[in-house]
Amino acid sequence: MDFSFLSEPAFSGGGTYFDWVLTGIKWTMLVSLCAWVIAFTVGSVLGILRTTNVIWLRGPATAYVELFRNIPLLVHMFIWYFVMPEMVPKALGTWMKTGMPMPEFWSAVFALGFYTASRVAEQVRSGIQSIPRGQTNAALATGLTMPQVYRHVLLPMGYRIVVPPLTSEFLTIFKNSSVALTIGVLELTAQARTISEYTFRTFEIFTLATVVYVVITLAVVVLMQYVETRIRVPGYIGTGR
Amino acid sequence: MAMIEFKNVSKWYGKFQVLKDCTTNVEKGEVIVVCGPSGSGKSTLIKCVNGLEPFQQGELMVNGQSVGSKETNLPKLRAKIGMVFQNFELFPHMSVIANLNLAQVKVLGRSEAEATEKSRALLTRVGLIDHAPKFPGQLSGGQQQRVAIARALAMDPIAMLFDEPTSALDPEMINEVLDVMVELAQEGMTMMVVTHEMGFARKVANRVIFMDRGEIVDDASKDDFFGTTRSERVQLFLSKILHH
Numbered sequence: 001m002d003f004s005f006l007s008e009p010a011f012s013g014g015g016t017y018f019d020w021v022l023t024g025i026k027w028t029m030l031v032s033l034c035a036w037v038i039a040f041t042v043g044s045v046l047g048i049l050r051t052t053n054v055i056w057l058r059g060p061a062t063a064y065v066e067l068f069r070n071i072p073l074l075v076h077m078f079i080w081y082f083v084m085p086e087m088v089p090k091a092l093g094t095w096m097k098t099g100m101p102m103p104e105f106w107s108a109v110f111a112l113g114f115y116t117a118s119r120v121a122e123q124v125r126s127g128i129q130s131i132p133r134g135q136t137n138a139a140l141a142t143g144l145t146m147p148q149v150y151r152h153v154l155l156p157m158g159y160r161i162v163v164p165p166l167t168s169e170f171l172t173i174f175k176n177s178s179v180a181l182t183i184g185v186l187e188l189t190a191q192a193r194t195i196s197e198y199t200f201r202t203f204e205i206f207t208l209a210t211v212v213y214v215v216i217t218l219a220v221v222v223l224m225q226y227v228e229t230r231i232r233v234p235g236y237i238g239t240g241r
Numbered sequence: 242m243a244m245i246e247f248k249n250v251s252k253w254y255g256k257f258q259v260l261k262d263c264t265t266n267v268e269k270g271e272v273i274v275v276c277g278p279s280g281s282g283k284s285t286l287i288k289c290v291n292g293l294e295p296f297q298q299g300e301l302m303v304n305g306q307s308v309g310s311k312e313t314n315l316p317k318l319r320a321k322i323g324m325v326f327q328n329f330e331l332f333p334h335m336s337v338i339a340n341l342n343l344a345q346v347k348v349l350g351r352s353e354a355e356a357t358e359k360s361r362a363l364l365t366r367v368g369l370i371d372h373a374p375k376f377p378g379q380l381s382g383g384q385q386q387r388v389a390i391a392r393a394l395a396m397d398p399i400a401m402l403f404d405e406p407t408s409a410l411d412p413e414m415i416n417e418v419l420d421v422m423v424e425l426a427q428e429g430m431t432m433m434v435v436t437h438e439m440g441f442a443r444k445v446a447n448r449v450i451f452m453d454r455g456e457i458v459d460d461a462s463k464d465d466f467f468g469t470t471r472s473e474r475v476q477l478f479l480s481k482i483l484h485h
Protein backbone atom coordinates (compact mmCIF):
# COMPACT_ATOMS: atom_id res chain seq x y z
CA MET A 1 0.00 0.00 0.00
CA ASP A 2 1.20 3.46 -0.89
CA PHE A 3 -0.17 6.38 1.11
CA SER A 4 2.06 9.03 -0.48
CA PHE A 5 -0.97 10.44 -2.38
CA LEU A 6 -2.20 11.86 0.90
CA SER A 7 0.39 14.62 0.79
CA GLU A 8 -0.38 15.52 -2.83
CA PRO A 9 -2.31 18.75 -3.41
CA ALA A 10 -6.01 17.96 -3.60
CA PHE A 11 -8.13 18.52 -6.70
CA SER A 12 -9.77 21.55 -5.08
CA GLY A 13 -9.71 23.58 -1.88
CA GLY A 14 -5.99 24.33 -1.81
CA GLY A 15 -4.97 21.68 0.73
CA THR A 16 -3.76 18.10 0.43
CA TYR A 17 -5.87 14.95 0.35
CA PHE A 18 -4.85 14.46 3.95
CA ASP A 19 -6.60 17.77 4.74
CA TRP A 20 -9.74 16.27 3.16
CA VAL A 21 -9.45 13.29 5.49
CA LEU A 22 -9.10 15.63 8.47
CA THR A 23 -12.19 17.57 7.37
CA GLY A 24 -14.03 14.26 7.11
CA ILE A 25 -13.01 13.30 10.64
CA LYS A 26 -14.10 16.73 11.89
CA TRP A 27 -17.61 16.37 10.42
CA THR A 28 -17.95 12.77 11.57
CA MET A 29 -17.11 13.87 15.10
CA LEU A 30 -19.37 16.94 15.00
CA VAL A 31 -22.39 15.10 13.61
CA SER A 32 -21.95 12.19 16.03
CA LEU A 33 -21.36 14.23 19.18
CA CYS A 34 -24.14 16.75 18.51
CA ALA A 35 -26.52 13.89 17.66
CA TRP A 36 -25.50 12.10 20.85
CA VAL A 37 -26.37 15.13 22.96
CA ILE A 38 -29.87 15.06 21.48
CA ALA A 39 -30.14 11.27 21.66
CA PHE A 40 -29.06 11.11 25.29
CA THR A 41 -31.22 13.96 26.61
CA VAL A 42 -34.35 13.29 24.56
CA GLY A 43 -33.92 9.53 24.96
CA SER A 44 -33.55 9.84 28.74
CA VAL A 45 -36.69 11.94 29.08
CA LEU A 46 -38.68 9.54 26.88
CA GLY A 47 -37.33 6.47 28.66
CA ILE A 48 -38.22 7.90 32.06
CA LEU A 49 -41.70 8.91 30.88
CA ARG A 50 -42.28 5.36 29.65
CA THR A 51 -41.77 4.06 33.19
CA THR A 52 -44.31 6.37 34.84
CA ASN A 53 -47.85 5.20 35.42
CA VAL A 54 -49.32 8.46 34.14
CA ILE A 55 -50.90 7.41 30.87
CA TRP A 56 -50.78 10.82 29.15
CA LEU A 57 -47.02 10.94 29.77
CA ARG A 58 -46.35 7.30 28.97
CA GLY A 59 -48.58 7.09 25.89
CA PRO A 60 -46.94 9.80 23.76
CA ALA A 61 -43.47 8.58 24.75
CA THR A 62 -44.35 5.03 23.69
CA ALA A 63 -45.78 6.31 20.40
CA TYR A 64 -42.58 8.27 19.72
CA VAL A 65 -40.35 5.28 20.37
CA GLU A 66 -42.40 2.91 18.21
CA LEU A 67 -42.59 5.42 15.37
CA PHE A 68 -38.97 6.57 15.34
CA ARG A 69 -37.18 3.29 15.80
CA ASN A 70 -39.21 1.60 13.08
CA ILE A 71 -38.34 4.05 10.32
CA PRO A 72 -34.98 3.42 8.60
CA LEU A 73 -32.30 5.96 9.43
CA LEU A 74 -31.90 6.85 5.76
CA VAL A 75 -35.55 7.88 5.61
CA HIS A 76 -35.04 10.04 8.72
CA MET A 77 -32.20 11.83 6.90
CA PHE A 78 -34.33 12.49 3.81
CA ILE A 79 -37.31 13.65 5.86
CA TRP A 80 -35.27 16.16 7.85
CA TYR A 81 -33.42 17.43 4.80
CA PHE A 82 -36.03 17.38 2.02
CA VAL A 83 -39.46 17.14 3.64
CA MET A 84 -39.15 19.23 6.80
CA PRO A 85 -38.72 22.60 5.03
CA GLU A 86 -42.03 21.93 3.22
CA MET A 87 -43.89 20.88 6.36
CA VAL A 88 -43.10 23.85 8.60
CA PRO A 89 -44.67 27.34 8.19
CA LYS A 90 -43.68 28.91 4.88
CA ALA A 91 -41.37 31.62 6.24
CA LEU A 92 -39.45 29.11 8.35
CA GLY A 93 -39.28 26.71 5.40
CA THR A 94 -37.81 29.38 3.14
CA TRP A 95 -35.26 30.24 5.79
CA MET A 96 -34.34 26.55 6.21
CA LYS A 97 -33.75 26.26 2.45
CA THR A 98 -31.92 29.53 1.84
CA GLY A 99 -30.85 31.26 5.06
CA MET A 100 -30.06 28.51 7.56
CA PRO A 101 -26.30 27.86 7.87
CA MET A 102 -25.15 24.31 7.12
CA PRO A 103 -28.57 22.77 6.42
CA GLU A 104 -27.09 19.32 5.61
CA PHE A 105 -25.22 19.28 8.90
CA TRP A 106 -28.21 20.19 11.08
CA SER A 107 -30.54 17.87 9.20
CA ALA A 108 -28.10 15.03 9.78
CA VAL A 109 -27.72 15.91 13.47
CA PHE A 110 -31.50 16.03 14.04
CA ALA A 111 -32.16 12.88 12.02
CA LEU A 112 -29.47 10.85 13.77
CA GLY A 113 -30.19 12.40 17.19
CA PHE A 114 -33.95 11.91 17.24
CA TYR A 115 -33.67 8.44 15.73
CA THR A 116 -31.07 7.30 18.27
CA ALA A 117 -33.16 8.89 21.04
CA SER A 118 -35.79 6.21 20.48
CA ARG A 119 -33.15 3.54 21.03
CA VAL A 120 -31.67 5.28 24.10
CA ALA A 121 -35.19 5.59 25.50
CA GLU A 122 -35.62 1.82 25.38
CA GLN A 123 -32.31 1.25 27.17
CA VAL A 124 -33.13 3.77 29.90
CA ARG A 125 -36.60 2.31 30.34
CA SER A 126 -35.29 -1.25 30.66
CA GLY A 127 -32.67 -0.08 33.15
CA ILE A 128 -35.20 1.60 35.40
CA GLN A 129 -37.64 -1.29 35.11
CA SER A 130 -34.99 -3.83 36.06
CA ILE A 131 -34.83 -2.29 39.54
CA PRO A 132 -36.98 -4.40 41.89
CA ARG A 133 -40.30 -2.86 42.95
CA GLY A 134 -39.15 -3.19 46.57
CA GLN A 135 -36.64 -0.36 46.07
CA THR A 136 -39.41 2.04 45.08
CA ASN A 137 -41.56 0.84 47.98
CA ALA A 138 -38.70 1.30 50.45
CA ALA A 139 -38.01 4.80 49.17
CA LEU A 140 -41.69 5.78 49.22
CA ALA A 141 -42.03 4.32 52.71
CA THR A 142 -39.49 6.82 54.04
CA GLY A 143 -41.73 9.65 52.83
CA LEU A 144 -39.98 10.53 49.57
CA THR A 145 -42.25 11.68 46.76
CA MET A 146 -42.23 9.82 43.44
CA PRO A 147 -40.05 12.44 41.69
CA GLN A 148 -37.59 12.20 44.60
CA VAL A 149 -37.60 8.41 44.29
CA TYR A 150 -36.61 8.78 40.64
CA ARG A 151 -33.99 11.38 41.41
CA HIS A 152 -32.27 9.60 44.30
CA VAL A 153 -32.95 5.90 43.84
CA LEU A 154 -34.21 4.80 40.41
CA LEU A 155 -32.11 6.98 38.11
CA PRO A 156 -28.74 6.56 39.85
CA MET A 157 -29.09 2.77 39.74
CA GLY A 158 -30.90 2.66 36.39
CA TYR A 159 -28.16 4.58 34.58
CA ARG A 160 -25.46 2.44 36.16
CA ILE A 161 -27.21 -0.66 34.87
CA VAL A 162 -27.48 0.66 31.30
CA VAL A 163 -23.93 1.92 30.82
CA PRO A 164 -22.98 -1.14 28.69
CA PRO A 165 -25.95 -0.93 26.28
CA LEU A 166 -25.61 2.87 26.13
CA THR A 167 -21.97 2.40 25.17
CA SER A 168 -23.17 0.34 22.20
CA GLU A 169 -25.57 3.09 21.18
CA PHE A 170 -22.79 5.65 21.46
CA LEU A 171 -20.56 3.50 19.23
CA THR A 172 -23.37 2.98 16.75
CA ILE A 173 -23.92 6.70 16.39
CA PHE A 174 -20.38 7.15 15.01
CA LYS A 175 -20.94 4.40 12.50
CA ASN A 176 -24.44 5.61 11.60
CA SER A 177 -23.13 9.13 11.04
CA SER A 178 -21.83 7.88 7.69
CA VAL A 179 -25.43 7.84 6.43
CA ALA A 180 -25.20 11.65 6.50
CA LEU A 181 -23.23 11.47 3.26
CA THR A 182 -26.51 10.80 1.45
CA ILE A 183 -27.63 14.38 2.12
CA GLY A 184 -24.23 15.86 1.36
CA VAL A 185 -22.40 16.06 4.68
CA LEU A 186 -18.70 15.71 3.91
CA GLU A 187 -17.97 13.35 6.77
CA LEU A 188 -15.28 10.70 6.76
CA THR A 189 -16.93 8.13 4.47
CA ALA A 190 -17.97 10.83 1.99
CA GLN A 191 -14.42 12.20 1.88
CA ALA A 192 -12.96 8.73 1.41
CA ARG A 193 -15.31 8.13 -1.50
CA THR A 194 -14.43 11.44 -3.14
CA ILE A 195 -10.70 10.92 -2.66
CA SER A 196 -10.95 7.45 -4.19
CA GLU A 197 -12.71 8.95 -7.21
CA TYR A 198 -9.92 11.49 -7.76
CA THR A 199 -6.89 9.32 -6.95
CA PHE A 200 -8.10 5.73 -7.66
CA ARG A 201 -6.44 4.81 -4.33
CA THR A 202 -9.65 3.10 -3.25
CA PHE A 203 -8.04 0.36 -1.21
CA GLU A 204 -5.70 2.69 0.68
CA ILE A 205 -8.20 5.41 1.45
CA PHE A 206 -10.89 3.03 2.71
CA THR A 207 -8.27 1.22 4.78
CA LEU A 208 -7.39 4.56 6.32
CA ALA A 209 -11.06 5.41 6.92
CA THR A 210 -11.56 2.03 8.56
CA VAL A 211 -8.59 2.59 10.84
CA VAL A 212 -9.96 6.00 11.84
CA TYR A 213 -13.37 4.50 12.70
CA VAL A 214 -11.66 1.80 14.74
CA VAL A 215 -9.56 4.39 16.61
CA ILE A 216 -12.65 6.48 17.40
CA THR A 217 -14.53 3.41 18.59
CA LEU A 218 -11.65 2.26 20.76
CA ALA A 219 -11.44 5.74 22.27
CA VAL A 220 -15.15 5.54 23.13
CA VAL A 221 -14.72 2.08 24.63
CA VAL A 222 -11.83 3.27 26.80
CA LEU A 223 -13.78 6.35 27.88
CA MET A 224 -16.83 4.29 28.80
CA GLN A 225 -14.72 1.78 30.70
CA TYR A 226 -13.39 4.69 32.72
CA VAL A 227 -16.96 5.86 33.34
CA GLU A 228 -17.91 2.35 34.41
CA THR A 229 -15.14 2.12 36.98
CA ARG A 230 -15.92 5.61 38.29
CA ILE A 231 -19.57 4.75 39.00
CA ARG A 232 -19.04 1.19 40.17
CA VAL A 233 -20.87 0.43 43.39
CA PRO A 234 -18.67 -1.34 45.96
CA GLY A 235 -19.93 -4.83 46.72
CA TYR A 236 -22.77 -4.64 44.23
CA ILE A 237 -23.21 -7.54 41.82
CA GLY A 238 -26.05 -7.05 39.35
CA THR A 239 -29.70 -6.75 40.28
CA GLY A 240 -30.23 -10.44 40.96
CA ARG A 241 -30.99 -11.42 44.49
CA MET B 242 -57.92 6.40 69.55
CA ALA B 243 -56.02 3.48 68.09
CA MET B 244 -52.78 4.17 66.26
CA ILE B 245 -53.79 1.91 63.38
CA GLU B 246 -57.41 0.99 62.79
CA PHE B 247 -58.66 -1.31 60.01
CA LYS B 248 -62.42 -1.13 59.43
CA ASN B 249 -63.72 -3.75 56.99
CA VAL B 250 -60.85 -3.28 54.57
CA SER B 251 -61.19 -5.22 51.31
CA LYS B 252 -58.89 -5.28 48.34
CA TRP B 253 -59.03 -6.94 44.93
CA TYR B 254 -56.48 -7.64 42.23
CA GLY B 255 -58.89 -7.74 39.31
CA LYS B 256 -61.42 -10.40 40.30
CA PHE B 257 -59.16 -11.95 42.92
CA GLN B 258 -59.90 -10.74 46.43
CA VAL B 259 -56.66 -10.45 48.44
CA LEU B 260 -58.13 -8.87 51.55
CA LYS B 261 -61.58 -9.82 52.82
CA ASP B 262 -63.27 -7.47 55.22
CA CYS B 263 -60.26 -7.06 57.49
CA THR B 264 -60.96 -5.41 60.82
CA THR B 265 -58.45 -4.98 63.61
CA ASN B 266 -56.56 -2.29 65.43
CA VAL B 267 -53.19 -1.54 66.91
CA GLU B 268 -53.07 0.66 69.99
CA LYS B 269 -50.19 2.98 70.74
CA GLY B 270 -47.31 0.98 72.19
CA GLU B 271 -48.76 -2.36 71.14
CA VAL B 272 -46.85 -5.05 69.30
CA ILE B 273 -49.00 -7.05 66.90
CA VAL B 274 -47.64 -10.14 65.17
CA VAL B 275 -49.27 -11.15 61.89
CA CYS B 276 -48.81 -14.71 60.70
CA GLY B 277 -50.39 -17.12 58.28
CA PRO B 278 -49.60 -19.21 55.22
CA SER B 279 -47.75 -17.81 52.24
CA GLY B 280 -50.05 -15.88 49.92
CA SER B 281 -52.64 -15.23 52.63
CA GLY B 282 -52.35 -11.46 52.26
CA LYS B 283 -50.04 -10.50 55.14
CA SER B 284 -47.76 -8.28 53.06
CA THR B 285 -50.74 -6.70 51.36
CA LEU B 286 -52.38 -5.96 54.69
CA ILE B 287 -49.31 -4.32 56.17
CA LYS B 288 -48.58 -2.33 53.00
CA CYS B 289 -52.06 -0.85 53.17
CA VAL B 290 -51.08 0.86 56.43
CA ASN B 291 -48.70 3.30 54.72
CA GLY B 292 -50.56 3.41 51.45
CA LEU B 293 -48.07 1.35 49.43
CA GLU B 294 -51.07 -0.76 48.42
CA PRO B 295 -54.38 0.94 47.73
CA PHE B 296 -57.60 -0.81 48.79
CA GLN B 297 -61.10 -0.55 47.37
CA GLN B 298 -63.40 -0.92 50.35
CA GLY B 299 -63.47 -0.09 54.03
CA GLU B 300 -61.56 2.46 56.04
CA LEU B 301 -58.07 2.54 57.45
CA MET B 302 -57.14 5.16 60.01
CA VAL B 303 -53.50 5.77 60.93
CA ASN B 304 -52.78 8.28 63.67
CA GLY B 305 -56.23 9.80 63.10
CA GLN B 306 -55.79 10.16 59.34
CA SER B 307 -57.68 8.16 56.76
CA VAL B 308 -55.12 6.44 54.52
CA GLY B 309 -57.57 5.91 51.66
CA SER B 310 -58.75 9.52 51.60
CA LYS B 311 -57.73 11.73 48.69
CA GLU B 312 -56.98 14.59 51.09
CA THR B 313 -54.33 12.65 53.00
CA ASN B 314 -50.78 13.65 52.19
CA LEU B 315 -49.32 10.17 51.82
CA PRO B 316 -45.60 11.11 51.79
CA LYS B 317 -46.13 13.04 55.02
CA LEU B 318 -47.95 10.14 56.62
CA ARG B 319 -45.36 7.62 55.42
CA ALA B 320 -42.54 9.70 56.88
CA LYS B 321 -44.00 8.96 60.31
CA ILE B 322 -44.34 5.21 59.77
CA GLY B 323 -41.14 3.19 59.51
CA MET B 324 -41.09 0.11 57.33
CA VAL B 325 -38.68 -2.81 57.14
CA PHE B 326 -38.78 -5.28 54.24
CA GLN B 327 -37.92 -8.93 53.75
CA ASN B 328 -35.18 -8.06 51.23
CA PHE B 329 -33.78 -5.13 53.26
CA GLU B 330 -34.11 -2.77 50.26
CA LEU B 331 -31.17 -0.58 51.17
CA PHE B 332 -30.17 1.69 48.29
CA PRO B 333 -27.14 -0.13 46.85
CA HIS B 334 -25.42 2.92 45.35
CA MET B 335 -25.31 4.79 48.67
CA SER B 336 -23.10 4.25 51.67
CA VAL B 337 -24.74 3.06 54.87
CA ILE B 338 -24.68 6.54 56.38
CA ALA B 339 -26.09 8.05 53.16
CA ASN B 340 -28.92 5.51 53.26
CA LEU B 341 -29.83 6.79 56.72
CA ASN B 342 -29.41 10.45 55.84
CA LEU B 343 -31.39 10.58 52.59
CA ALA B 344 -34.97 10.90 53.84
CA GLN B 345 -33.95 12.86 56.93
CA VAL B 346 -32.55 15.56 54.64
CA LYS B 347 -35.02 15.34 51.73
CA VAL B 348 -38.21 14.72 53.69
CA LEU B 349 -37.69 16.16 57.18
CA GLY B 350 -35.44 18.97 56.00
CA ARG B 351 -32.70 18.26 58.49
CA SER B 352 -29.25 19.59 57.67
CA GLU B 353 -26.65 17.08 56.52
CA ALA B 354 -24.83 17.55 59.85
CA GLU B 355 -27.93 17.01 61.98
CA ALA B 356 -28.87 13.96 59.94
CA THR B 357 -25.39 12.48 60.21
CA GLU B 358 -25.40 12.93 63.97
CA LYS B 359 -28.74 11.16 64.24
CA SER B 360 -27.62 8.41 61.85
CA ARG B 361 -24.40 7.78 63.73
CA ALA B 362 -26.27 7.47 67.02
CA LEU B 363 -28.62 4.90 65.49
CA LEU B 364 -25.82 2.95 63.85
CA THR B 365 -24.10 2.82 67.21
CA ARG B 366 -27.29 1.54 68.72
CA VAL B 367 -27.61 -1.35 66.22
CA GLY B 368 -23.89 -2.06 66.60
CA LEU B 369 -22.81 -1.02 63.12
CA ILE B 370 -21.11 2.34 63.53
CA ASP B 371 -17.86 0.91 62.15
CA HIS B 372 -19.67 0.10 58.92
CA ALA B 373 -21.00 3.62 58.32
CA PRO B 374 -18.86 4.37 55.23
CA LYS B 375 -19.41 0.93 53.66
CA PHE B 376 -21.92 0.08 50.94
CA PRO B 377 -24.85 -2.30 51.49
CA GLY B 378 -23.31 -4.92 49.17
CA GLN B 379 -20.35 -5.16 51.54
CA LEU B 380 -22.48 -6.17 54.53
CA SER B 381 -24.01 -9.48 55.58
CA GLY B 382 -27.78 -9.93 55.41
CA GLY B 383 -28.19 -9.50 59.15
CA GLN B 384 -26.13 -6.32 59.09
CA GLN B 385 -28.12 -4.96 56.14
CA GLN B 386 -31.38 -5.58 57.94
CA ARG B 387 -30.12 -3.79 61.05
CA VAL B 388 -29.13 -0.85 58.85
CA ALA B 389 -32.63 -0.93 57.35
CA ILE B 390 -34.14 -0.77 60.83
CA ALA B 391 -31.85 2.14 61.70
CA ARG B 392 -32.86 3.89 58.47
CA ALA B 393 -36.52 3.64 59.47
CA LEU B 394 -35.82 4.80 63.02
CA ALA B 395 -33.90 7.82 61.75
CA MET B 396 -37.23 9.38 60.81
CA ASP B 397 -38.42 9.23 64.44
CA PRO B 398 -41.42 7.11 63.48
CA ILE B 399 -44.56 6.82 65.61
CA ALA B 400 -45.00 3.20 64.48
CA MET B 401 -42.98 0.54 62.70
CA LEU B 402 -44.08 -2.03 60.13
CA PHE B 403 -42.03 -5.19 59.55
CA ASP B 404 -42.70 -7.52 56.62
CA GLU B 405 -40.97 -10.84 57.33
CA PRO B 406 -37.75 -9.09 58.40
CA THR B 407 -35.87 -12.34 59.07
CA SER B 408 -37.18 -14.59 56.28
CA ALA B 409 -34.33 -13.85 53.89
CA LEU B 410 -31.64 -14.32 56.53
CA ASP B 411 -29.35 -17.24 57.22
CA PRO B 412 -30.35 -18.84 60.54
CA GLU B 413 -27.29 -17.59 62.40
CA MET B 414 -28.21 -13.97 61.58
CA ILE B 415 -31.84 -14.08 62.64
CA ASN B 416 -31.18 -13.36 66.28
CA GLU B 417 -29.09 -10.24 65.77
CA VAL B 418 -32.11 -8.73 63.99
CA LEU B 419 -34.70 -10.07 66.42
CA ASP B 420 -32.68 -8.66 69.34
CA VAL B 421 -32.96 -5.16 67.88
CA MET B 422 -36.70 -5.65 67.38
CA VAL B 423 -37.26 -6.97 70.89
CA GLU B 424 -35.44 -3.98 72.30
CA LEU B 425 -37.62 -1.63 70.24
CA ALA B 426 -40.76 -3.38 71.44
CA GLN B 427 -39.66 -3.15 75.06
CA GLU B 428 -39.06 0.57 74.65
CA GLY B 429 -42.71 0.98 73.76
CA MET B 430 -42.59 1.28 69.97
CA THR B 431 -45.89 0.58 68.24
CA MET B 432 -45.16 -2.34 65.93
CA MET B 433 -46.98 -4.43 63.36
CA VAL B 434 -44.80 -7.40 62.52
CA VAL B 435 -45.38 -10.03 59.86
CA THR B 436 -43.25 -12.95 61.02
CA HIS B 437 -43.23 -16.64 61.67
CA GLU B 438 -40.78 -16.24 64.54
CA MET B 439 -43.07 -17.48 67.29
CA GLY B 440 -40.31 -16.96 69.85
CA PHE B 441 -40.48 -13.26 69.10
CA ALA B 442 -44.29 -13.33 69.36
CA ARG B 443 -44.13 -15.10 72.72
CA LYS B 444 -41.62 -12.65 74.06
CA VAL B 445 -43.07 -9.26 73.11
CA ALA B 446 -46.38 -9.53 71.22
CA ASN B 447 -49.56 -8.18 72.74
CA ARG B 448 -51.73 -9.86 70.14
CA VAL B 449 -51.30 -12.31 67.31
CA ILE B 450 -53.32 -12.04 64.10
CA PHE B 451 -53.67 -15.14 61.96
CA MET B 452 -54.55 -14.67 58.29
CA ASP B 453 -55.75 -17.20 55.77
CA ARG B 454 -56.85 -16.50 52.18
CA GLY B 455 -57.15 -12.78 52.77
CA GLU B 456 -59.17 -13.09 55.95
CA ILE B 457 -58.24 -12.38 59.53
CA VAL B 458 -59.37 -15.71 60.95
CA ASP B 459 -57.92 -15.25 64.41
CA ASP B 460 -57.10 -12.09 66.33
CA ALA B 461 -56.22 -13.09 69.86
CA SER B 462 -54.17 -11.98 72.80
CA LYS B 463 -50.82 -13.72 72.93
CA ASP B 464 -51.87 -15.97 75.79
CA ASP B 465 -55.07 -17.05 74.06
CA PHE B 466 -53.23 -17.60 70.78
CA PHE B 467 -50.63 -19.87 72.30
CA GLY B 468 -53.14 -21.33 74.74
CA THR B 469 -55.44 -24.25 74.14
CA THR B 470 -58.51 -22.59 72.65
CA ARG B 471 -57.15 -21.79 69.20
CA SER B 472 -58.89 -22.98 66.07
CA GLU B 473 -57.94 -26.07 64.11
CA ARG B 474 -56.57 -24.09 61.21
CA VAL B 475 -54.26 -22.11 63.48
CA GLN B 476 -53.22 -25.27 65.27
CA LEU B 477 -52.34 -26.96 62.00
CA PHE B 478 -50.37 -23.94 60.86
CA LEU B 479 -48.50 -23.61 64.14
CA SER B 480 -47.55 -27.27 64.19
CA LYS B 481 -46.17 -26.87 60.66
CA ILE B 482 -44.01 -23.84 61.33
CA LEU B 483 -42.88 -24.91 64.77
CA HIS B 484 -41.49 -28.13 63.34
CA HIS B 485 -38.66 -26.52 61.41
Ligand SMILES: Nc1ncnc2c1ncn2[C@@H]1O[C@H](COP(=O)(O)OP(=O)(O)O)[C@@H](O)[C@H]1O
Pocket residue numbers: 254259277278279280281282283284285286
Ligand atom coordinates in the same frame (compact mmCIF):
# COMPACT_ATOMS: atom_id res chain seq x y z
N1 LIG C 1 -49.56 -7.25 42.14
C1 LIG C 1 -50.33 -8.36 42.33
N2 LIG C 1 -51.20 -8.73 41.37
C2 LIG C 1 -51.97 -9.82 41.54
N3 LIG C 1 -51.96 -10.60 42.62
C3 LIG C 1 -51.10 -10.27 43.61
C4 LIG C 1 -50.24 -9.14 43.51
N4 LIG C 1 -49.51 -9.06 44.64
C5 LIG C 1 -49.89 -10.10 45.40
N5 LIG C 1 -50.85 -10.83 44.78
C6 LIG C 1 -51.52 -12.02 45.33
O1 LIG C 1 -52.14 -11.64 46.53
C7 LIG C 1 -52.06 -12.67 47.47
C8 LIG C 1 -51.49 -12.14 48.76
O2 LIG C 1 -50.16 -11.76 48.58
P1 LIG C 1 -49.24 -11.31 49.81
O3 LIG C 1 -49.93 -10.22 50.53
O4 LIG C 1 -47.90 -11.03 49.26
O5 LIG C 1 -49.22 -12.62 50.69
P2 LIG C 1 -48.25 -13.00 51.90
O6 LIG C 1 -47.43 -11.81 52.25
O7 LIG C 1 -49.15 -13.42 52.99
O8 LIG C 1 -47.42 -14.15 51.42
C9 LIG C 1 -51.22 -13.77 46.85
O9 LIG C 1 -52.09 -14.77 46.40
C10 LIG C 1 -50.55 -13.10 45.71
O10 LIG C 1 -50.35 -14.00 44.67
Ligand SMILES: [Mg+2]
Pocket residue numbers: 283284285404405
Ligand atom coordinates in the same frame (compact mmCIF):
# COMPACT_ATOMS: atom_id res chain seq x y z
MG1 LIG D 1 -45.34 -11.55 52.16
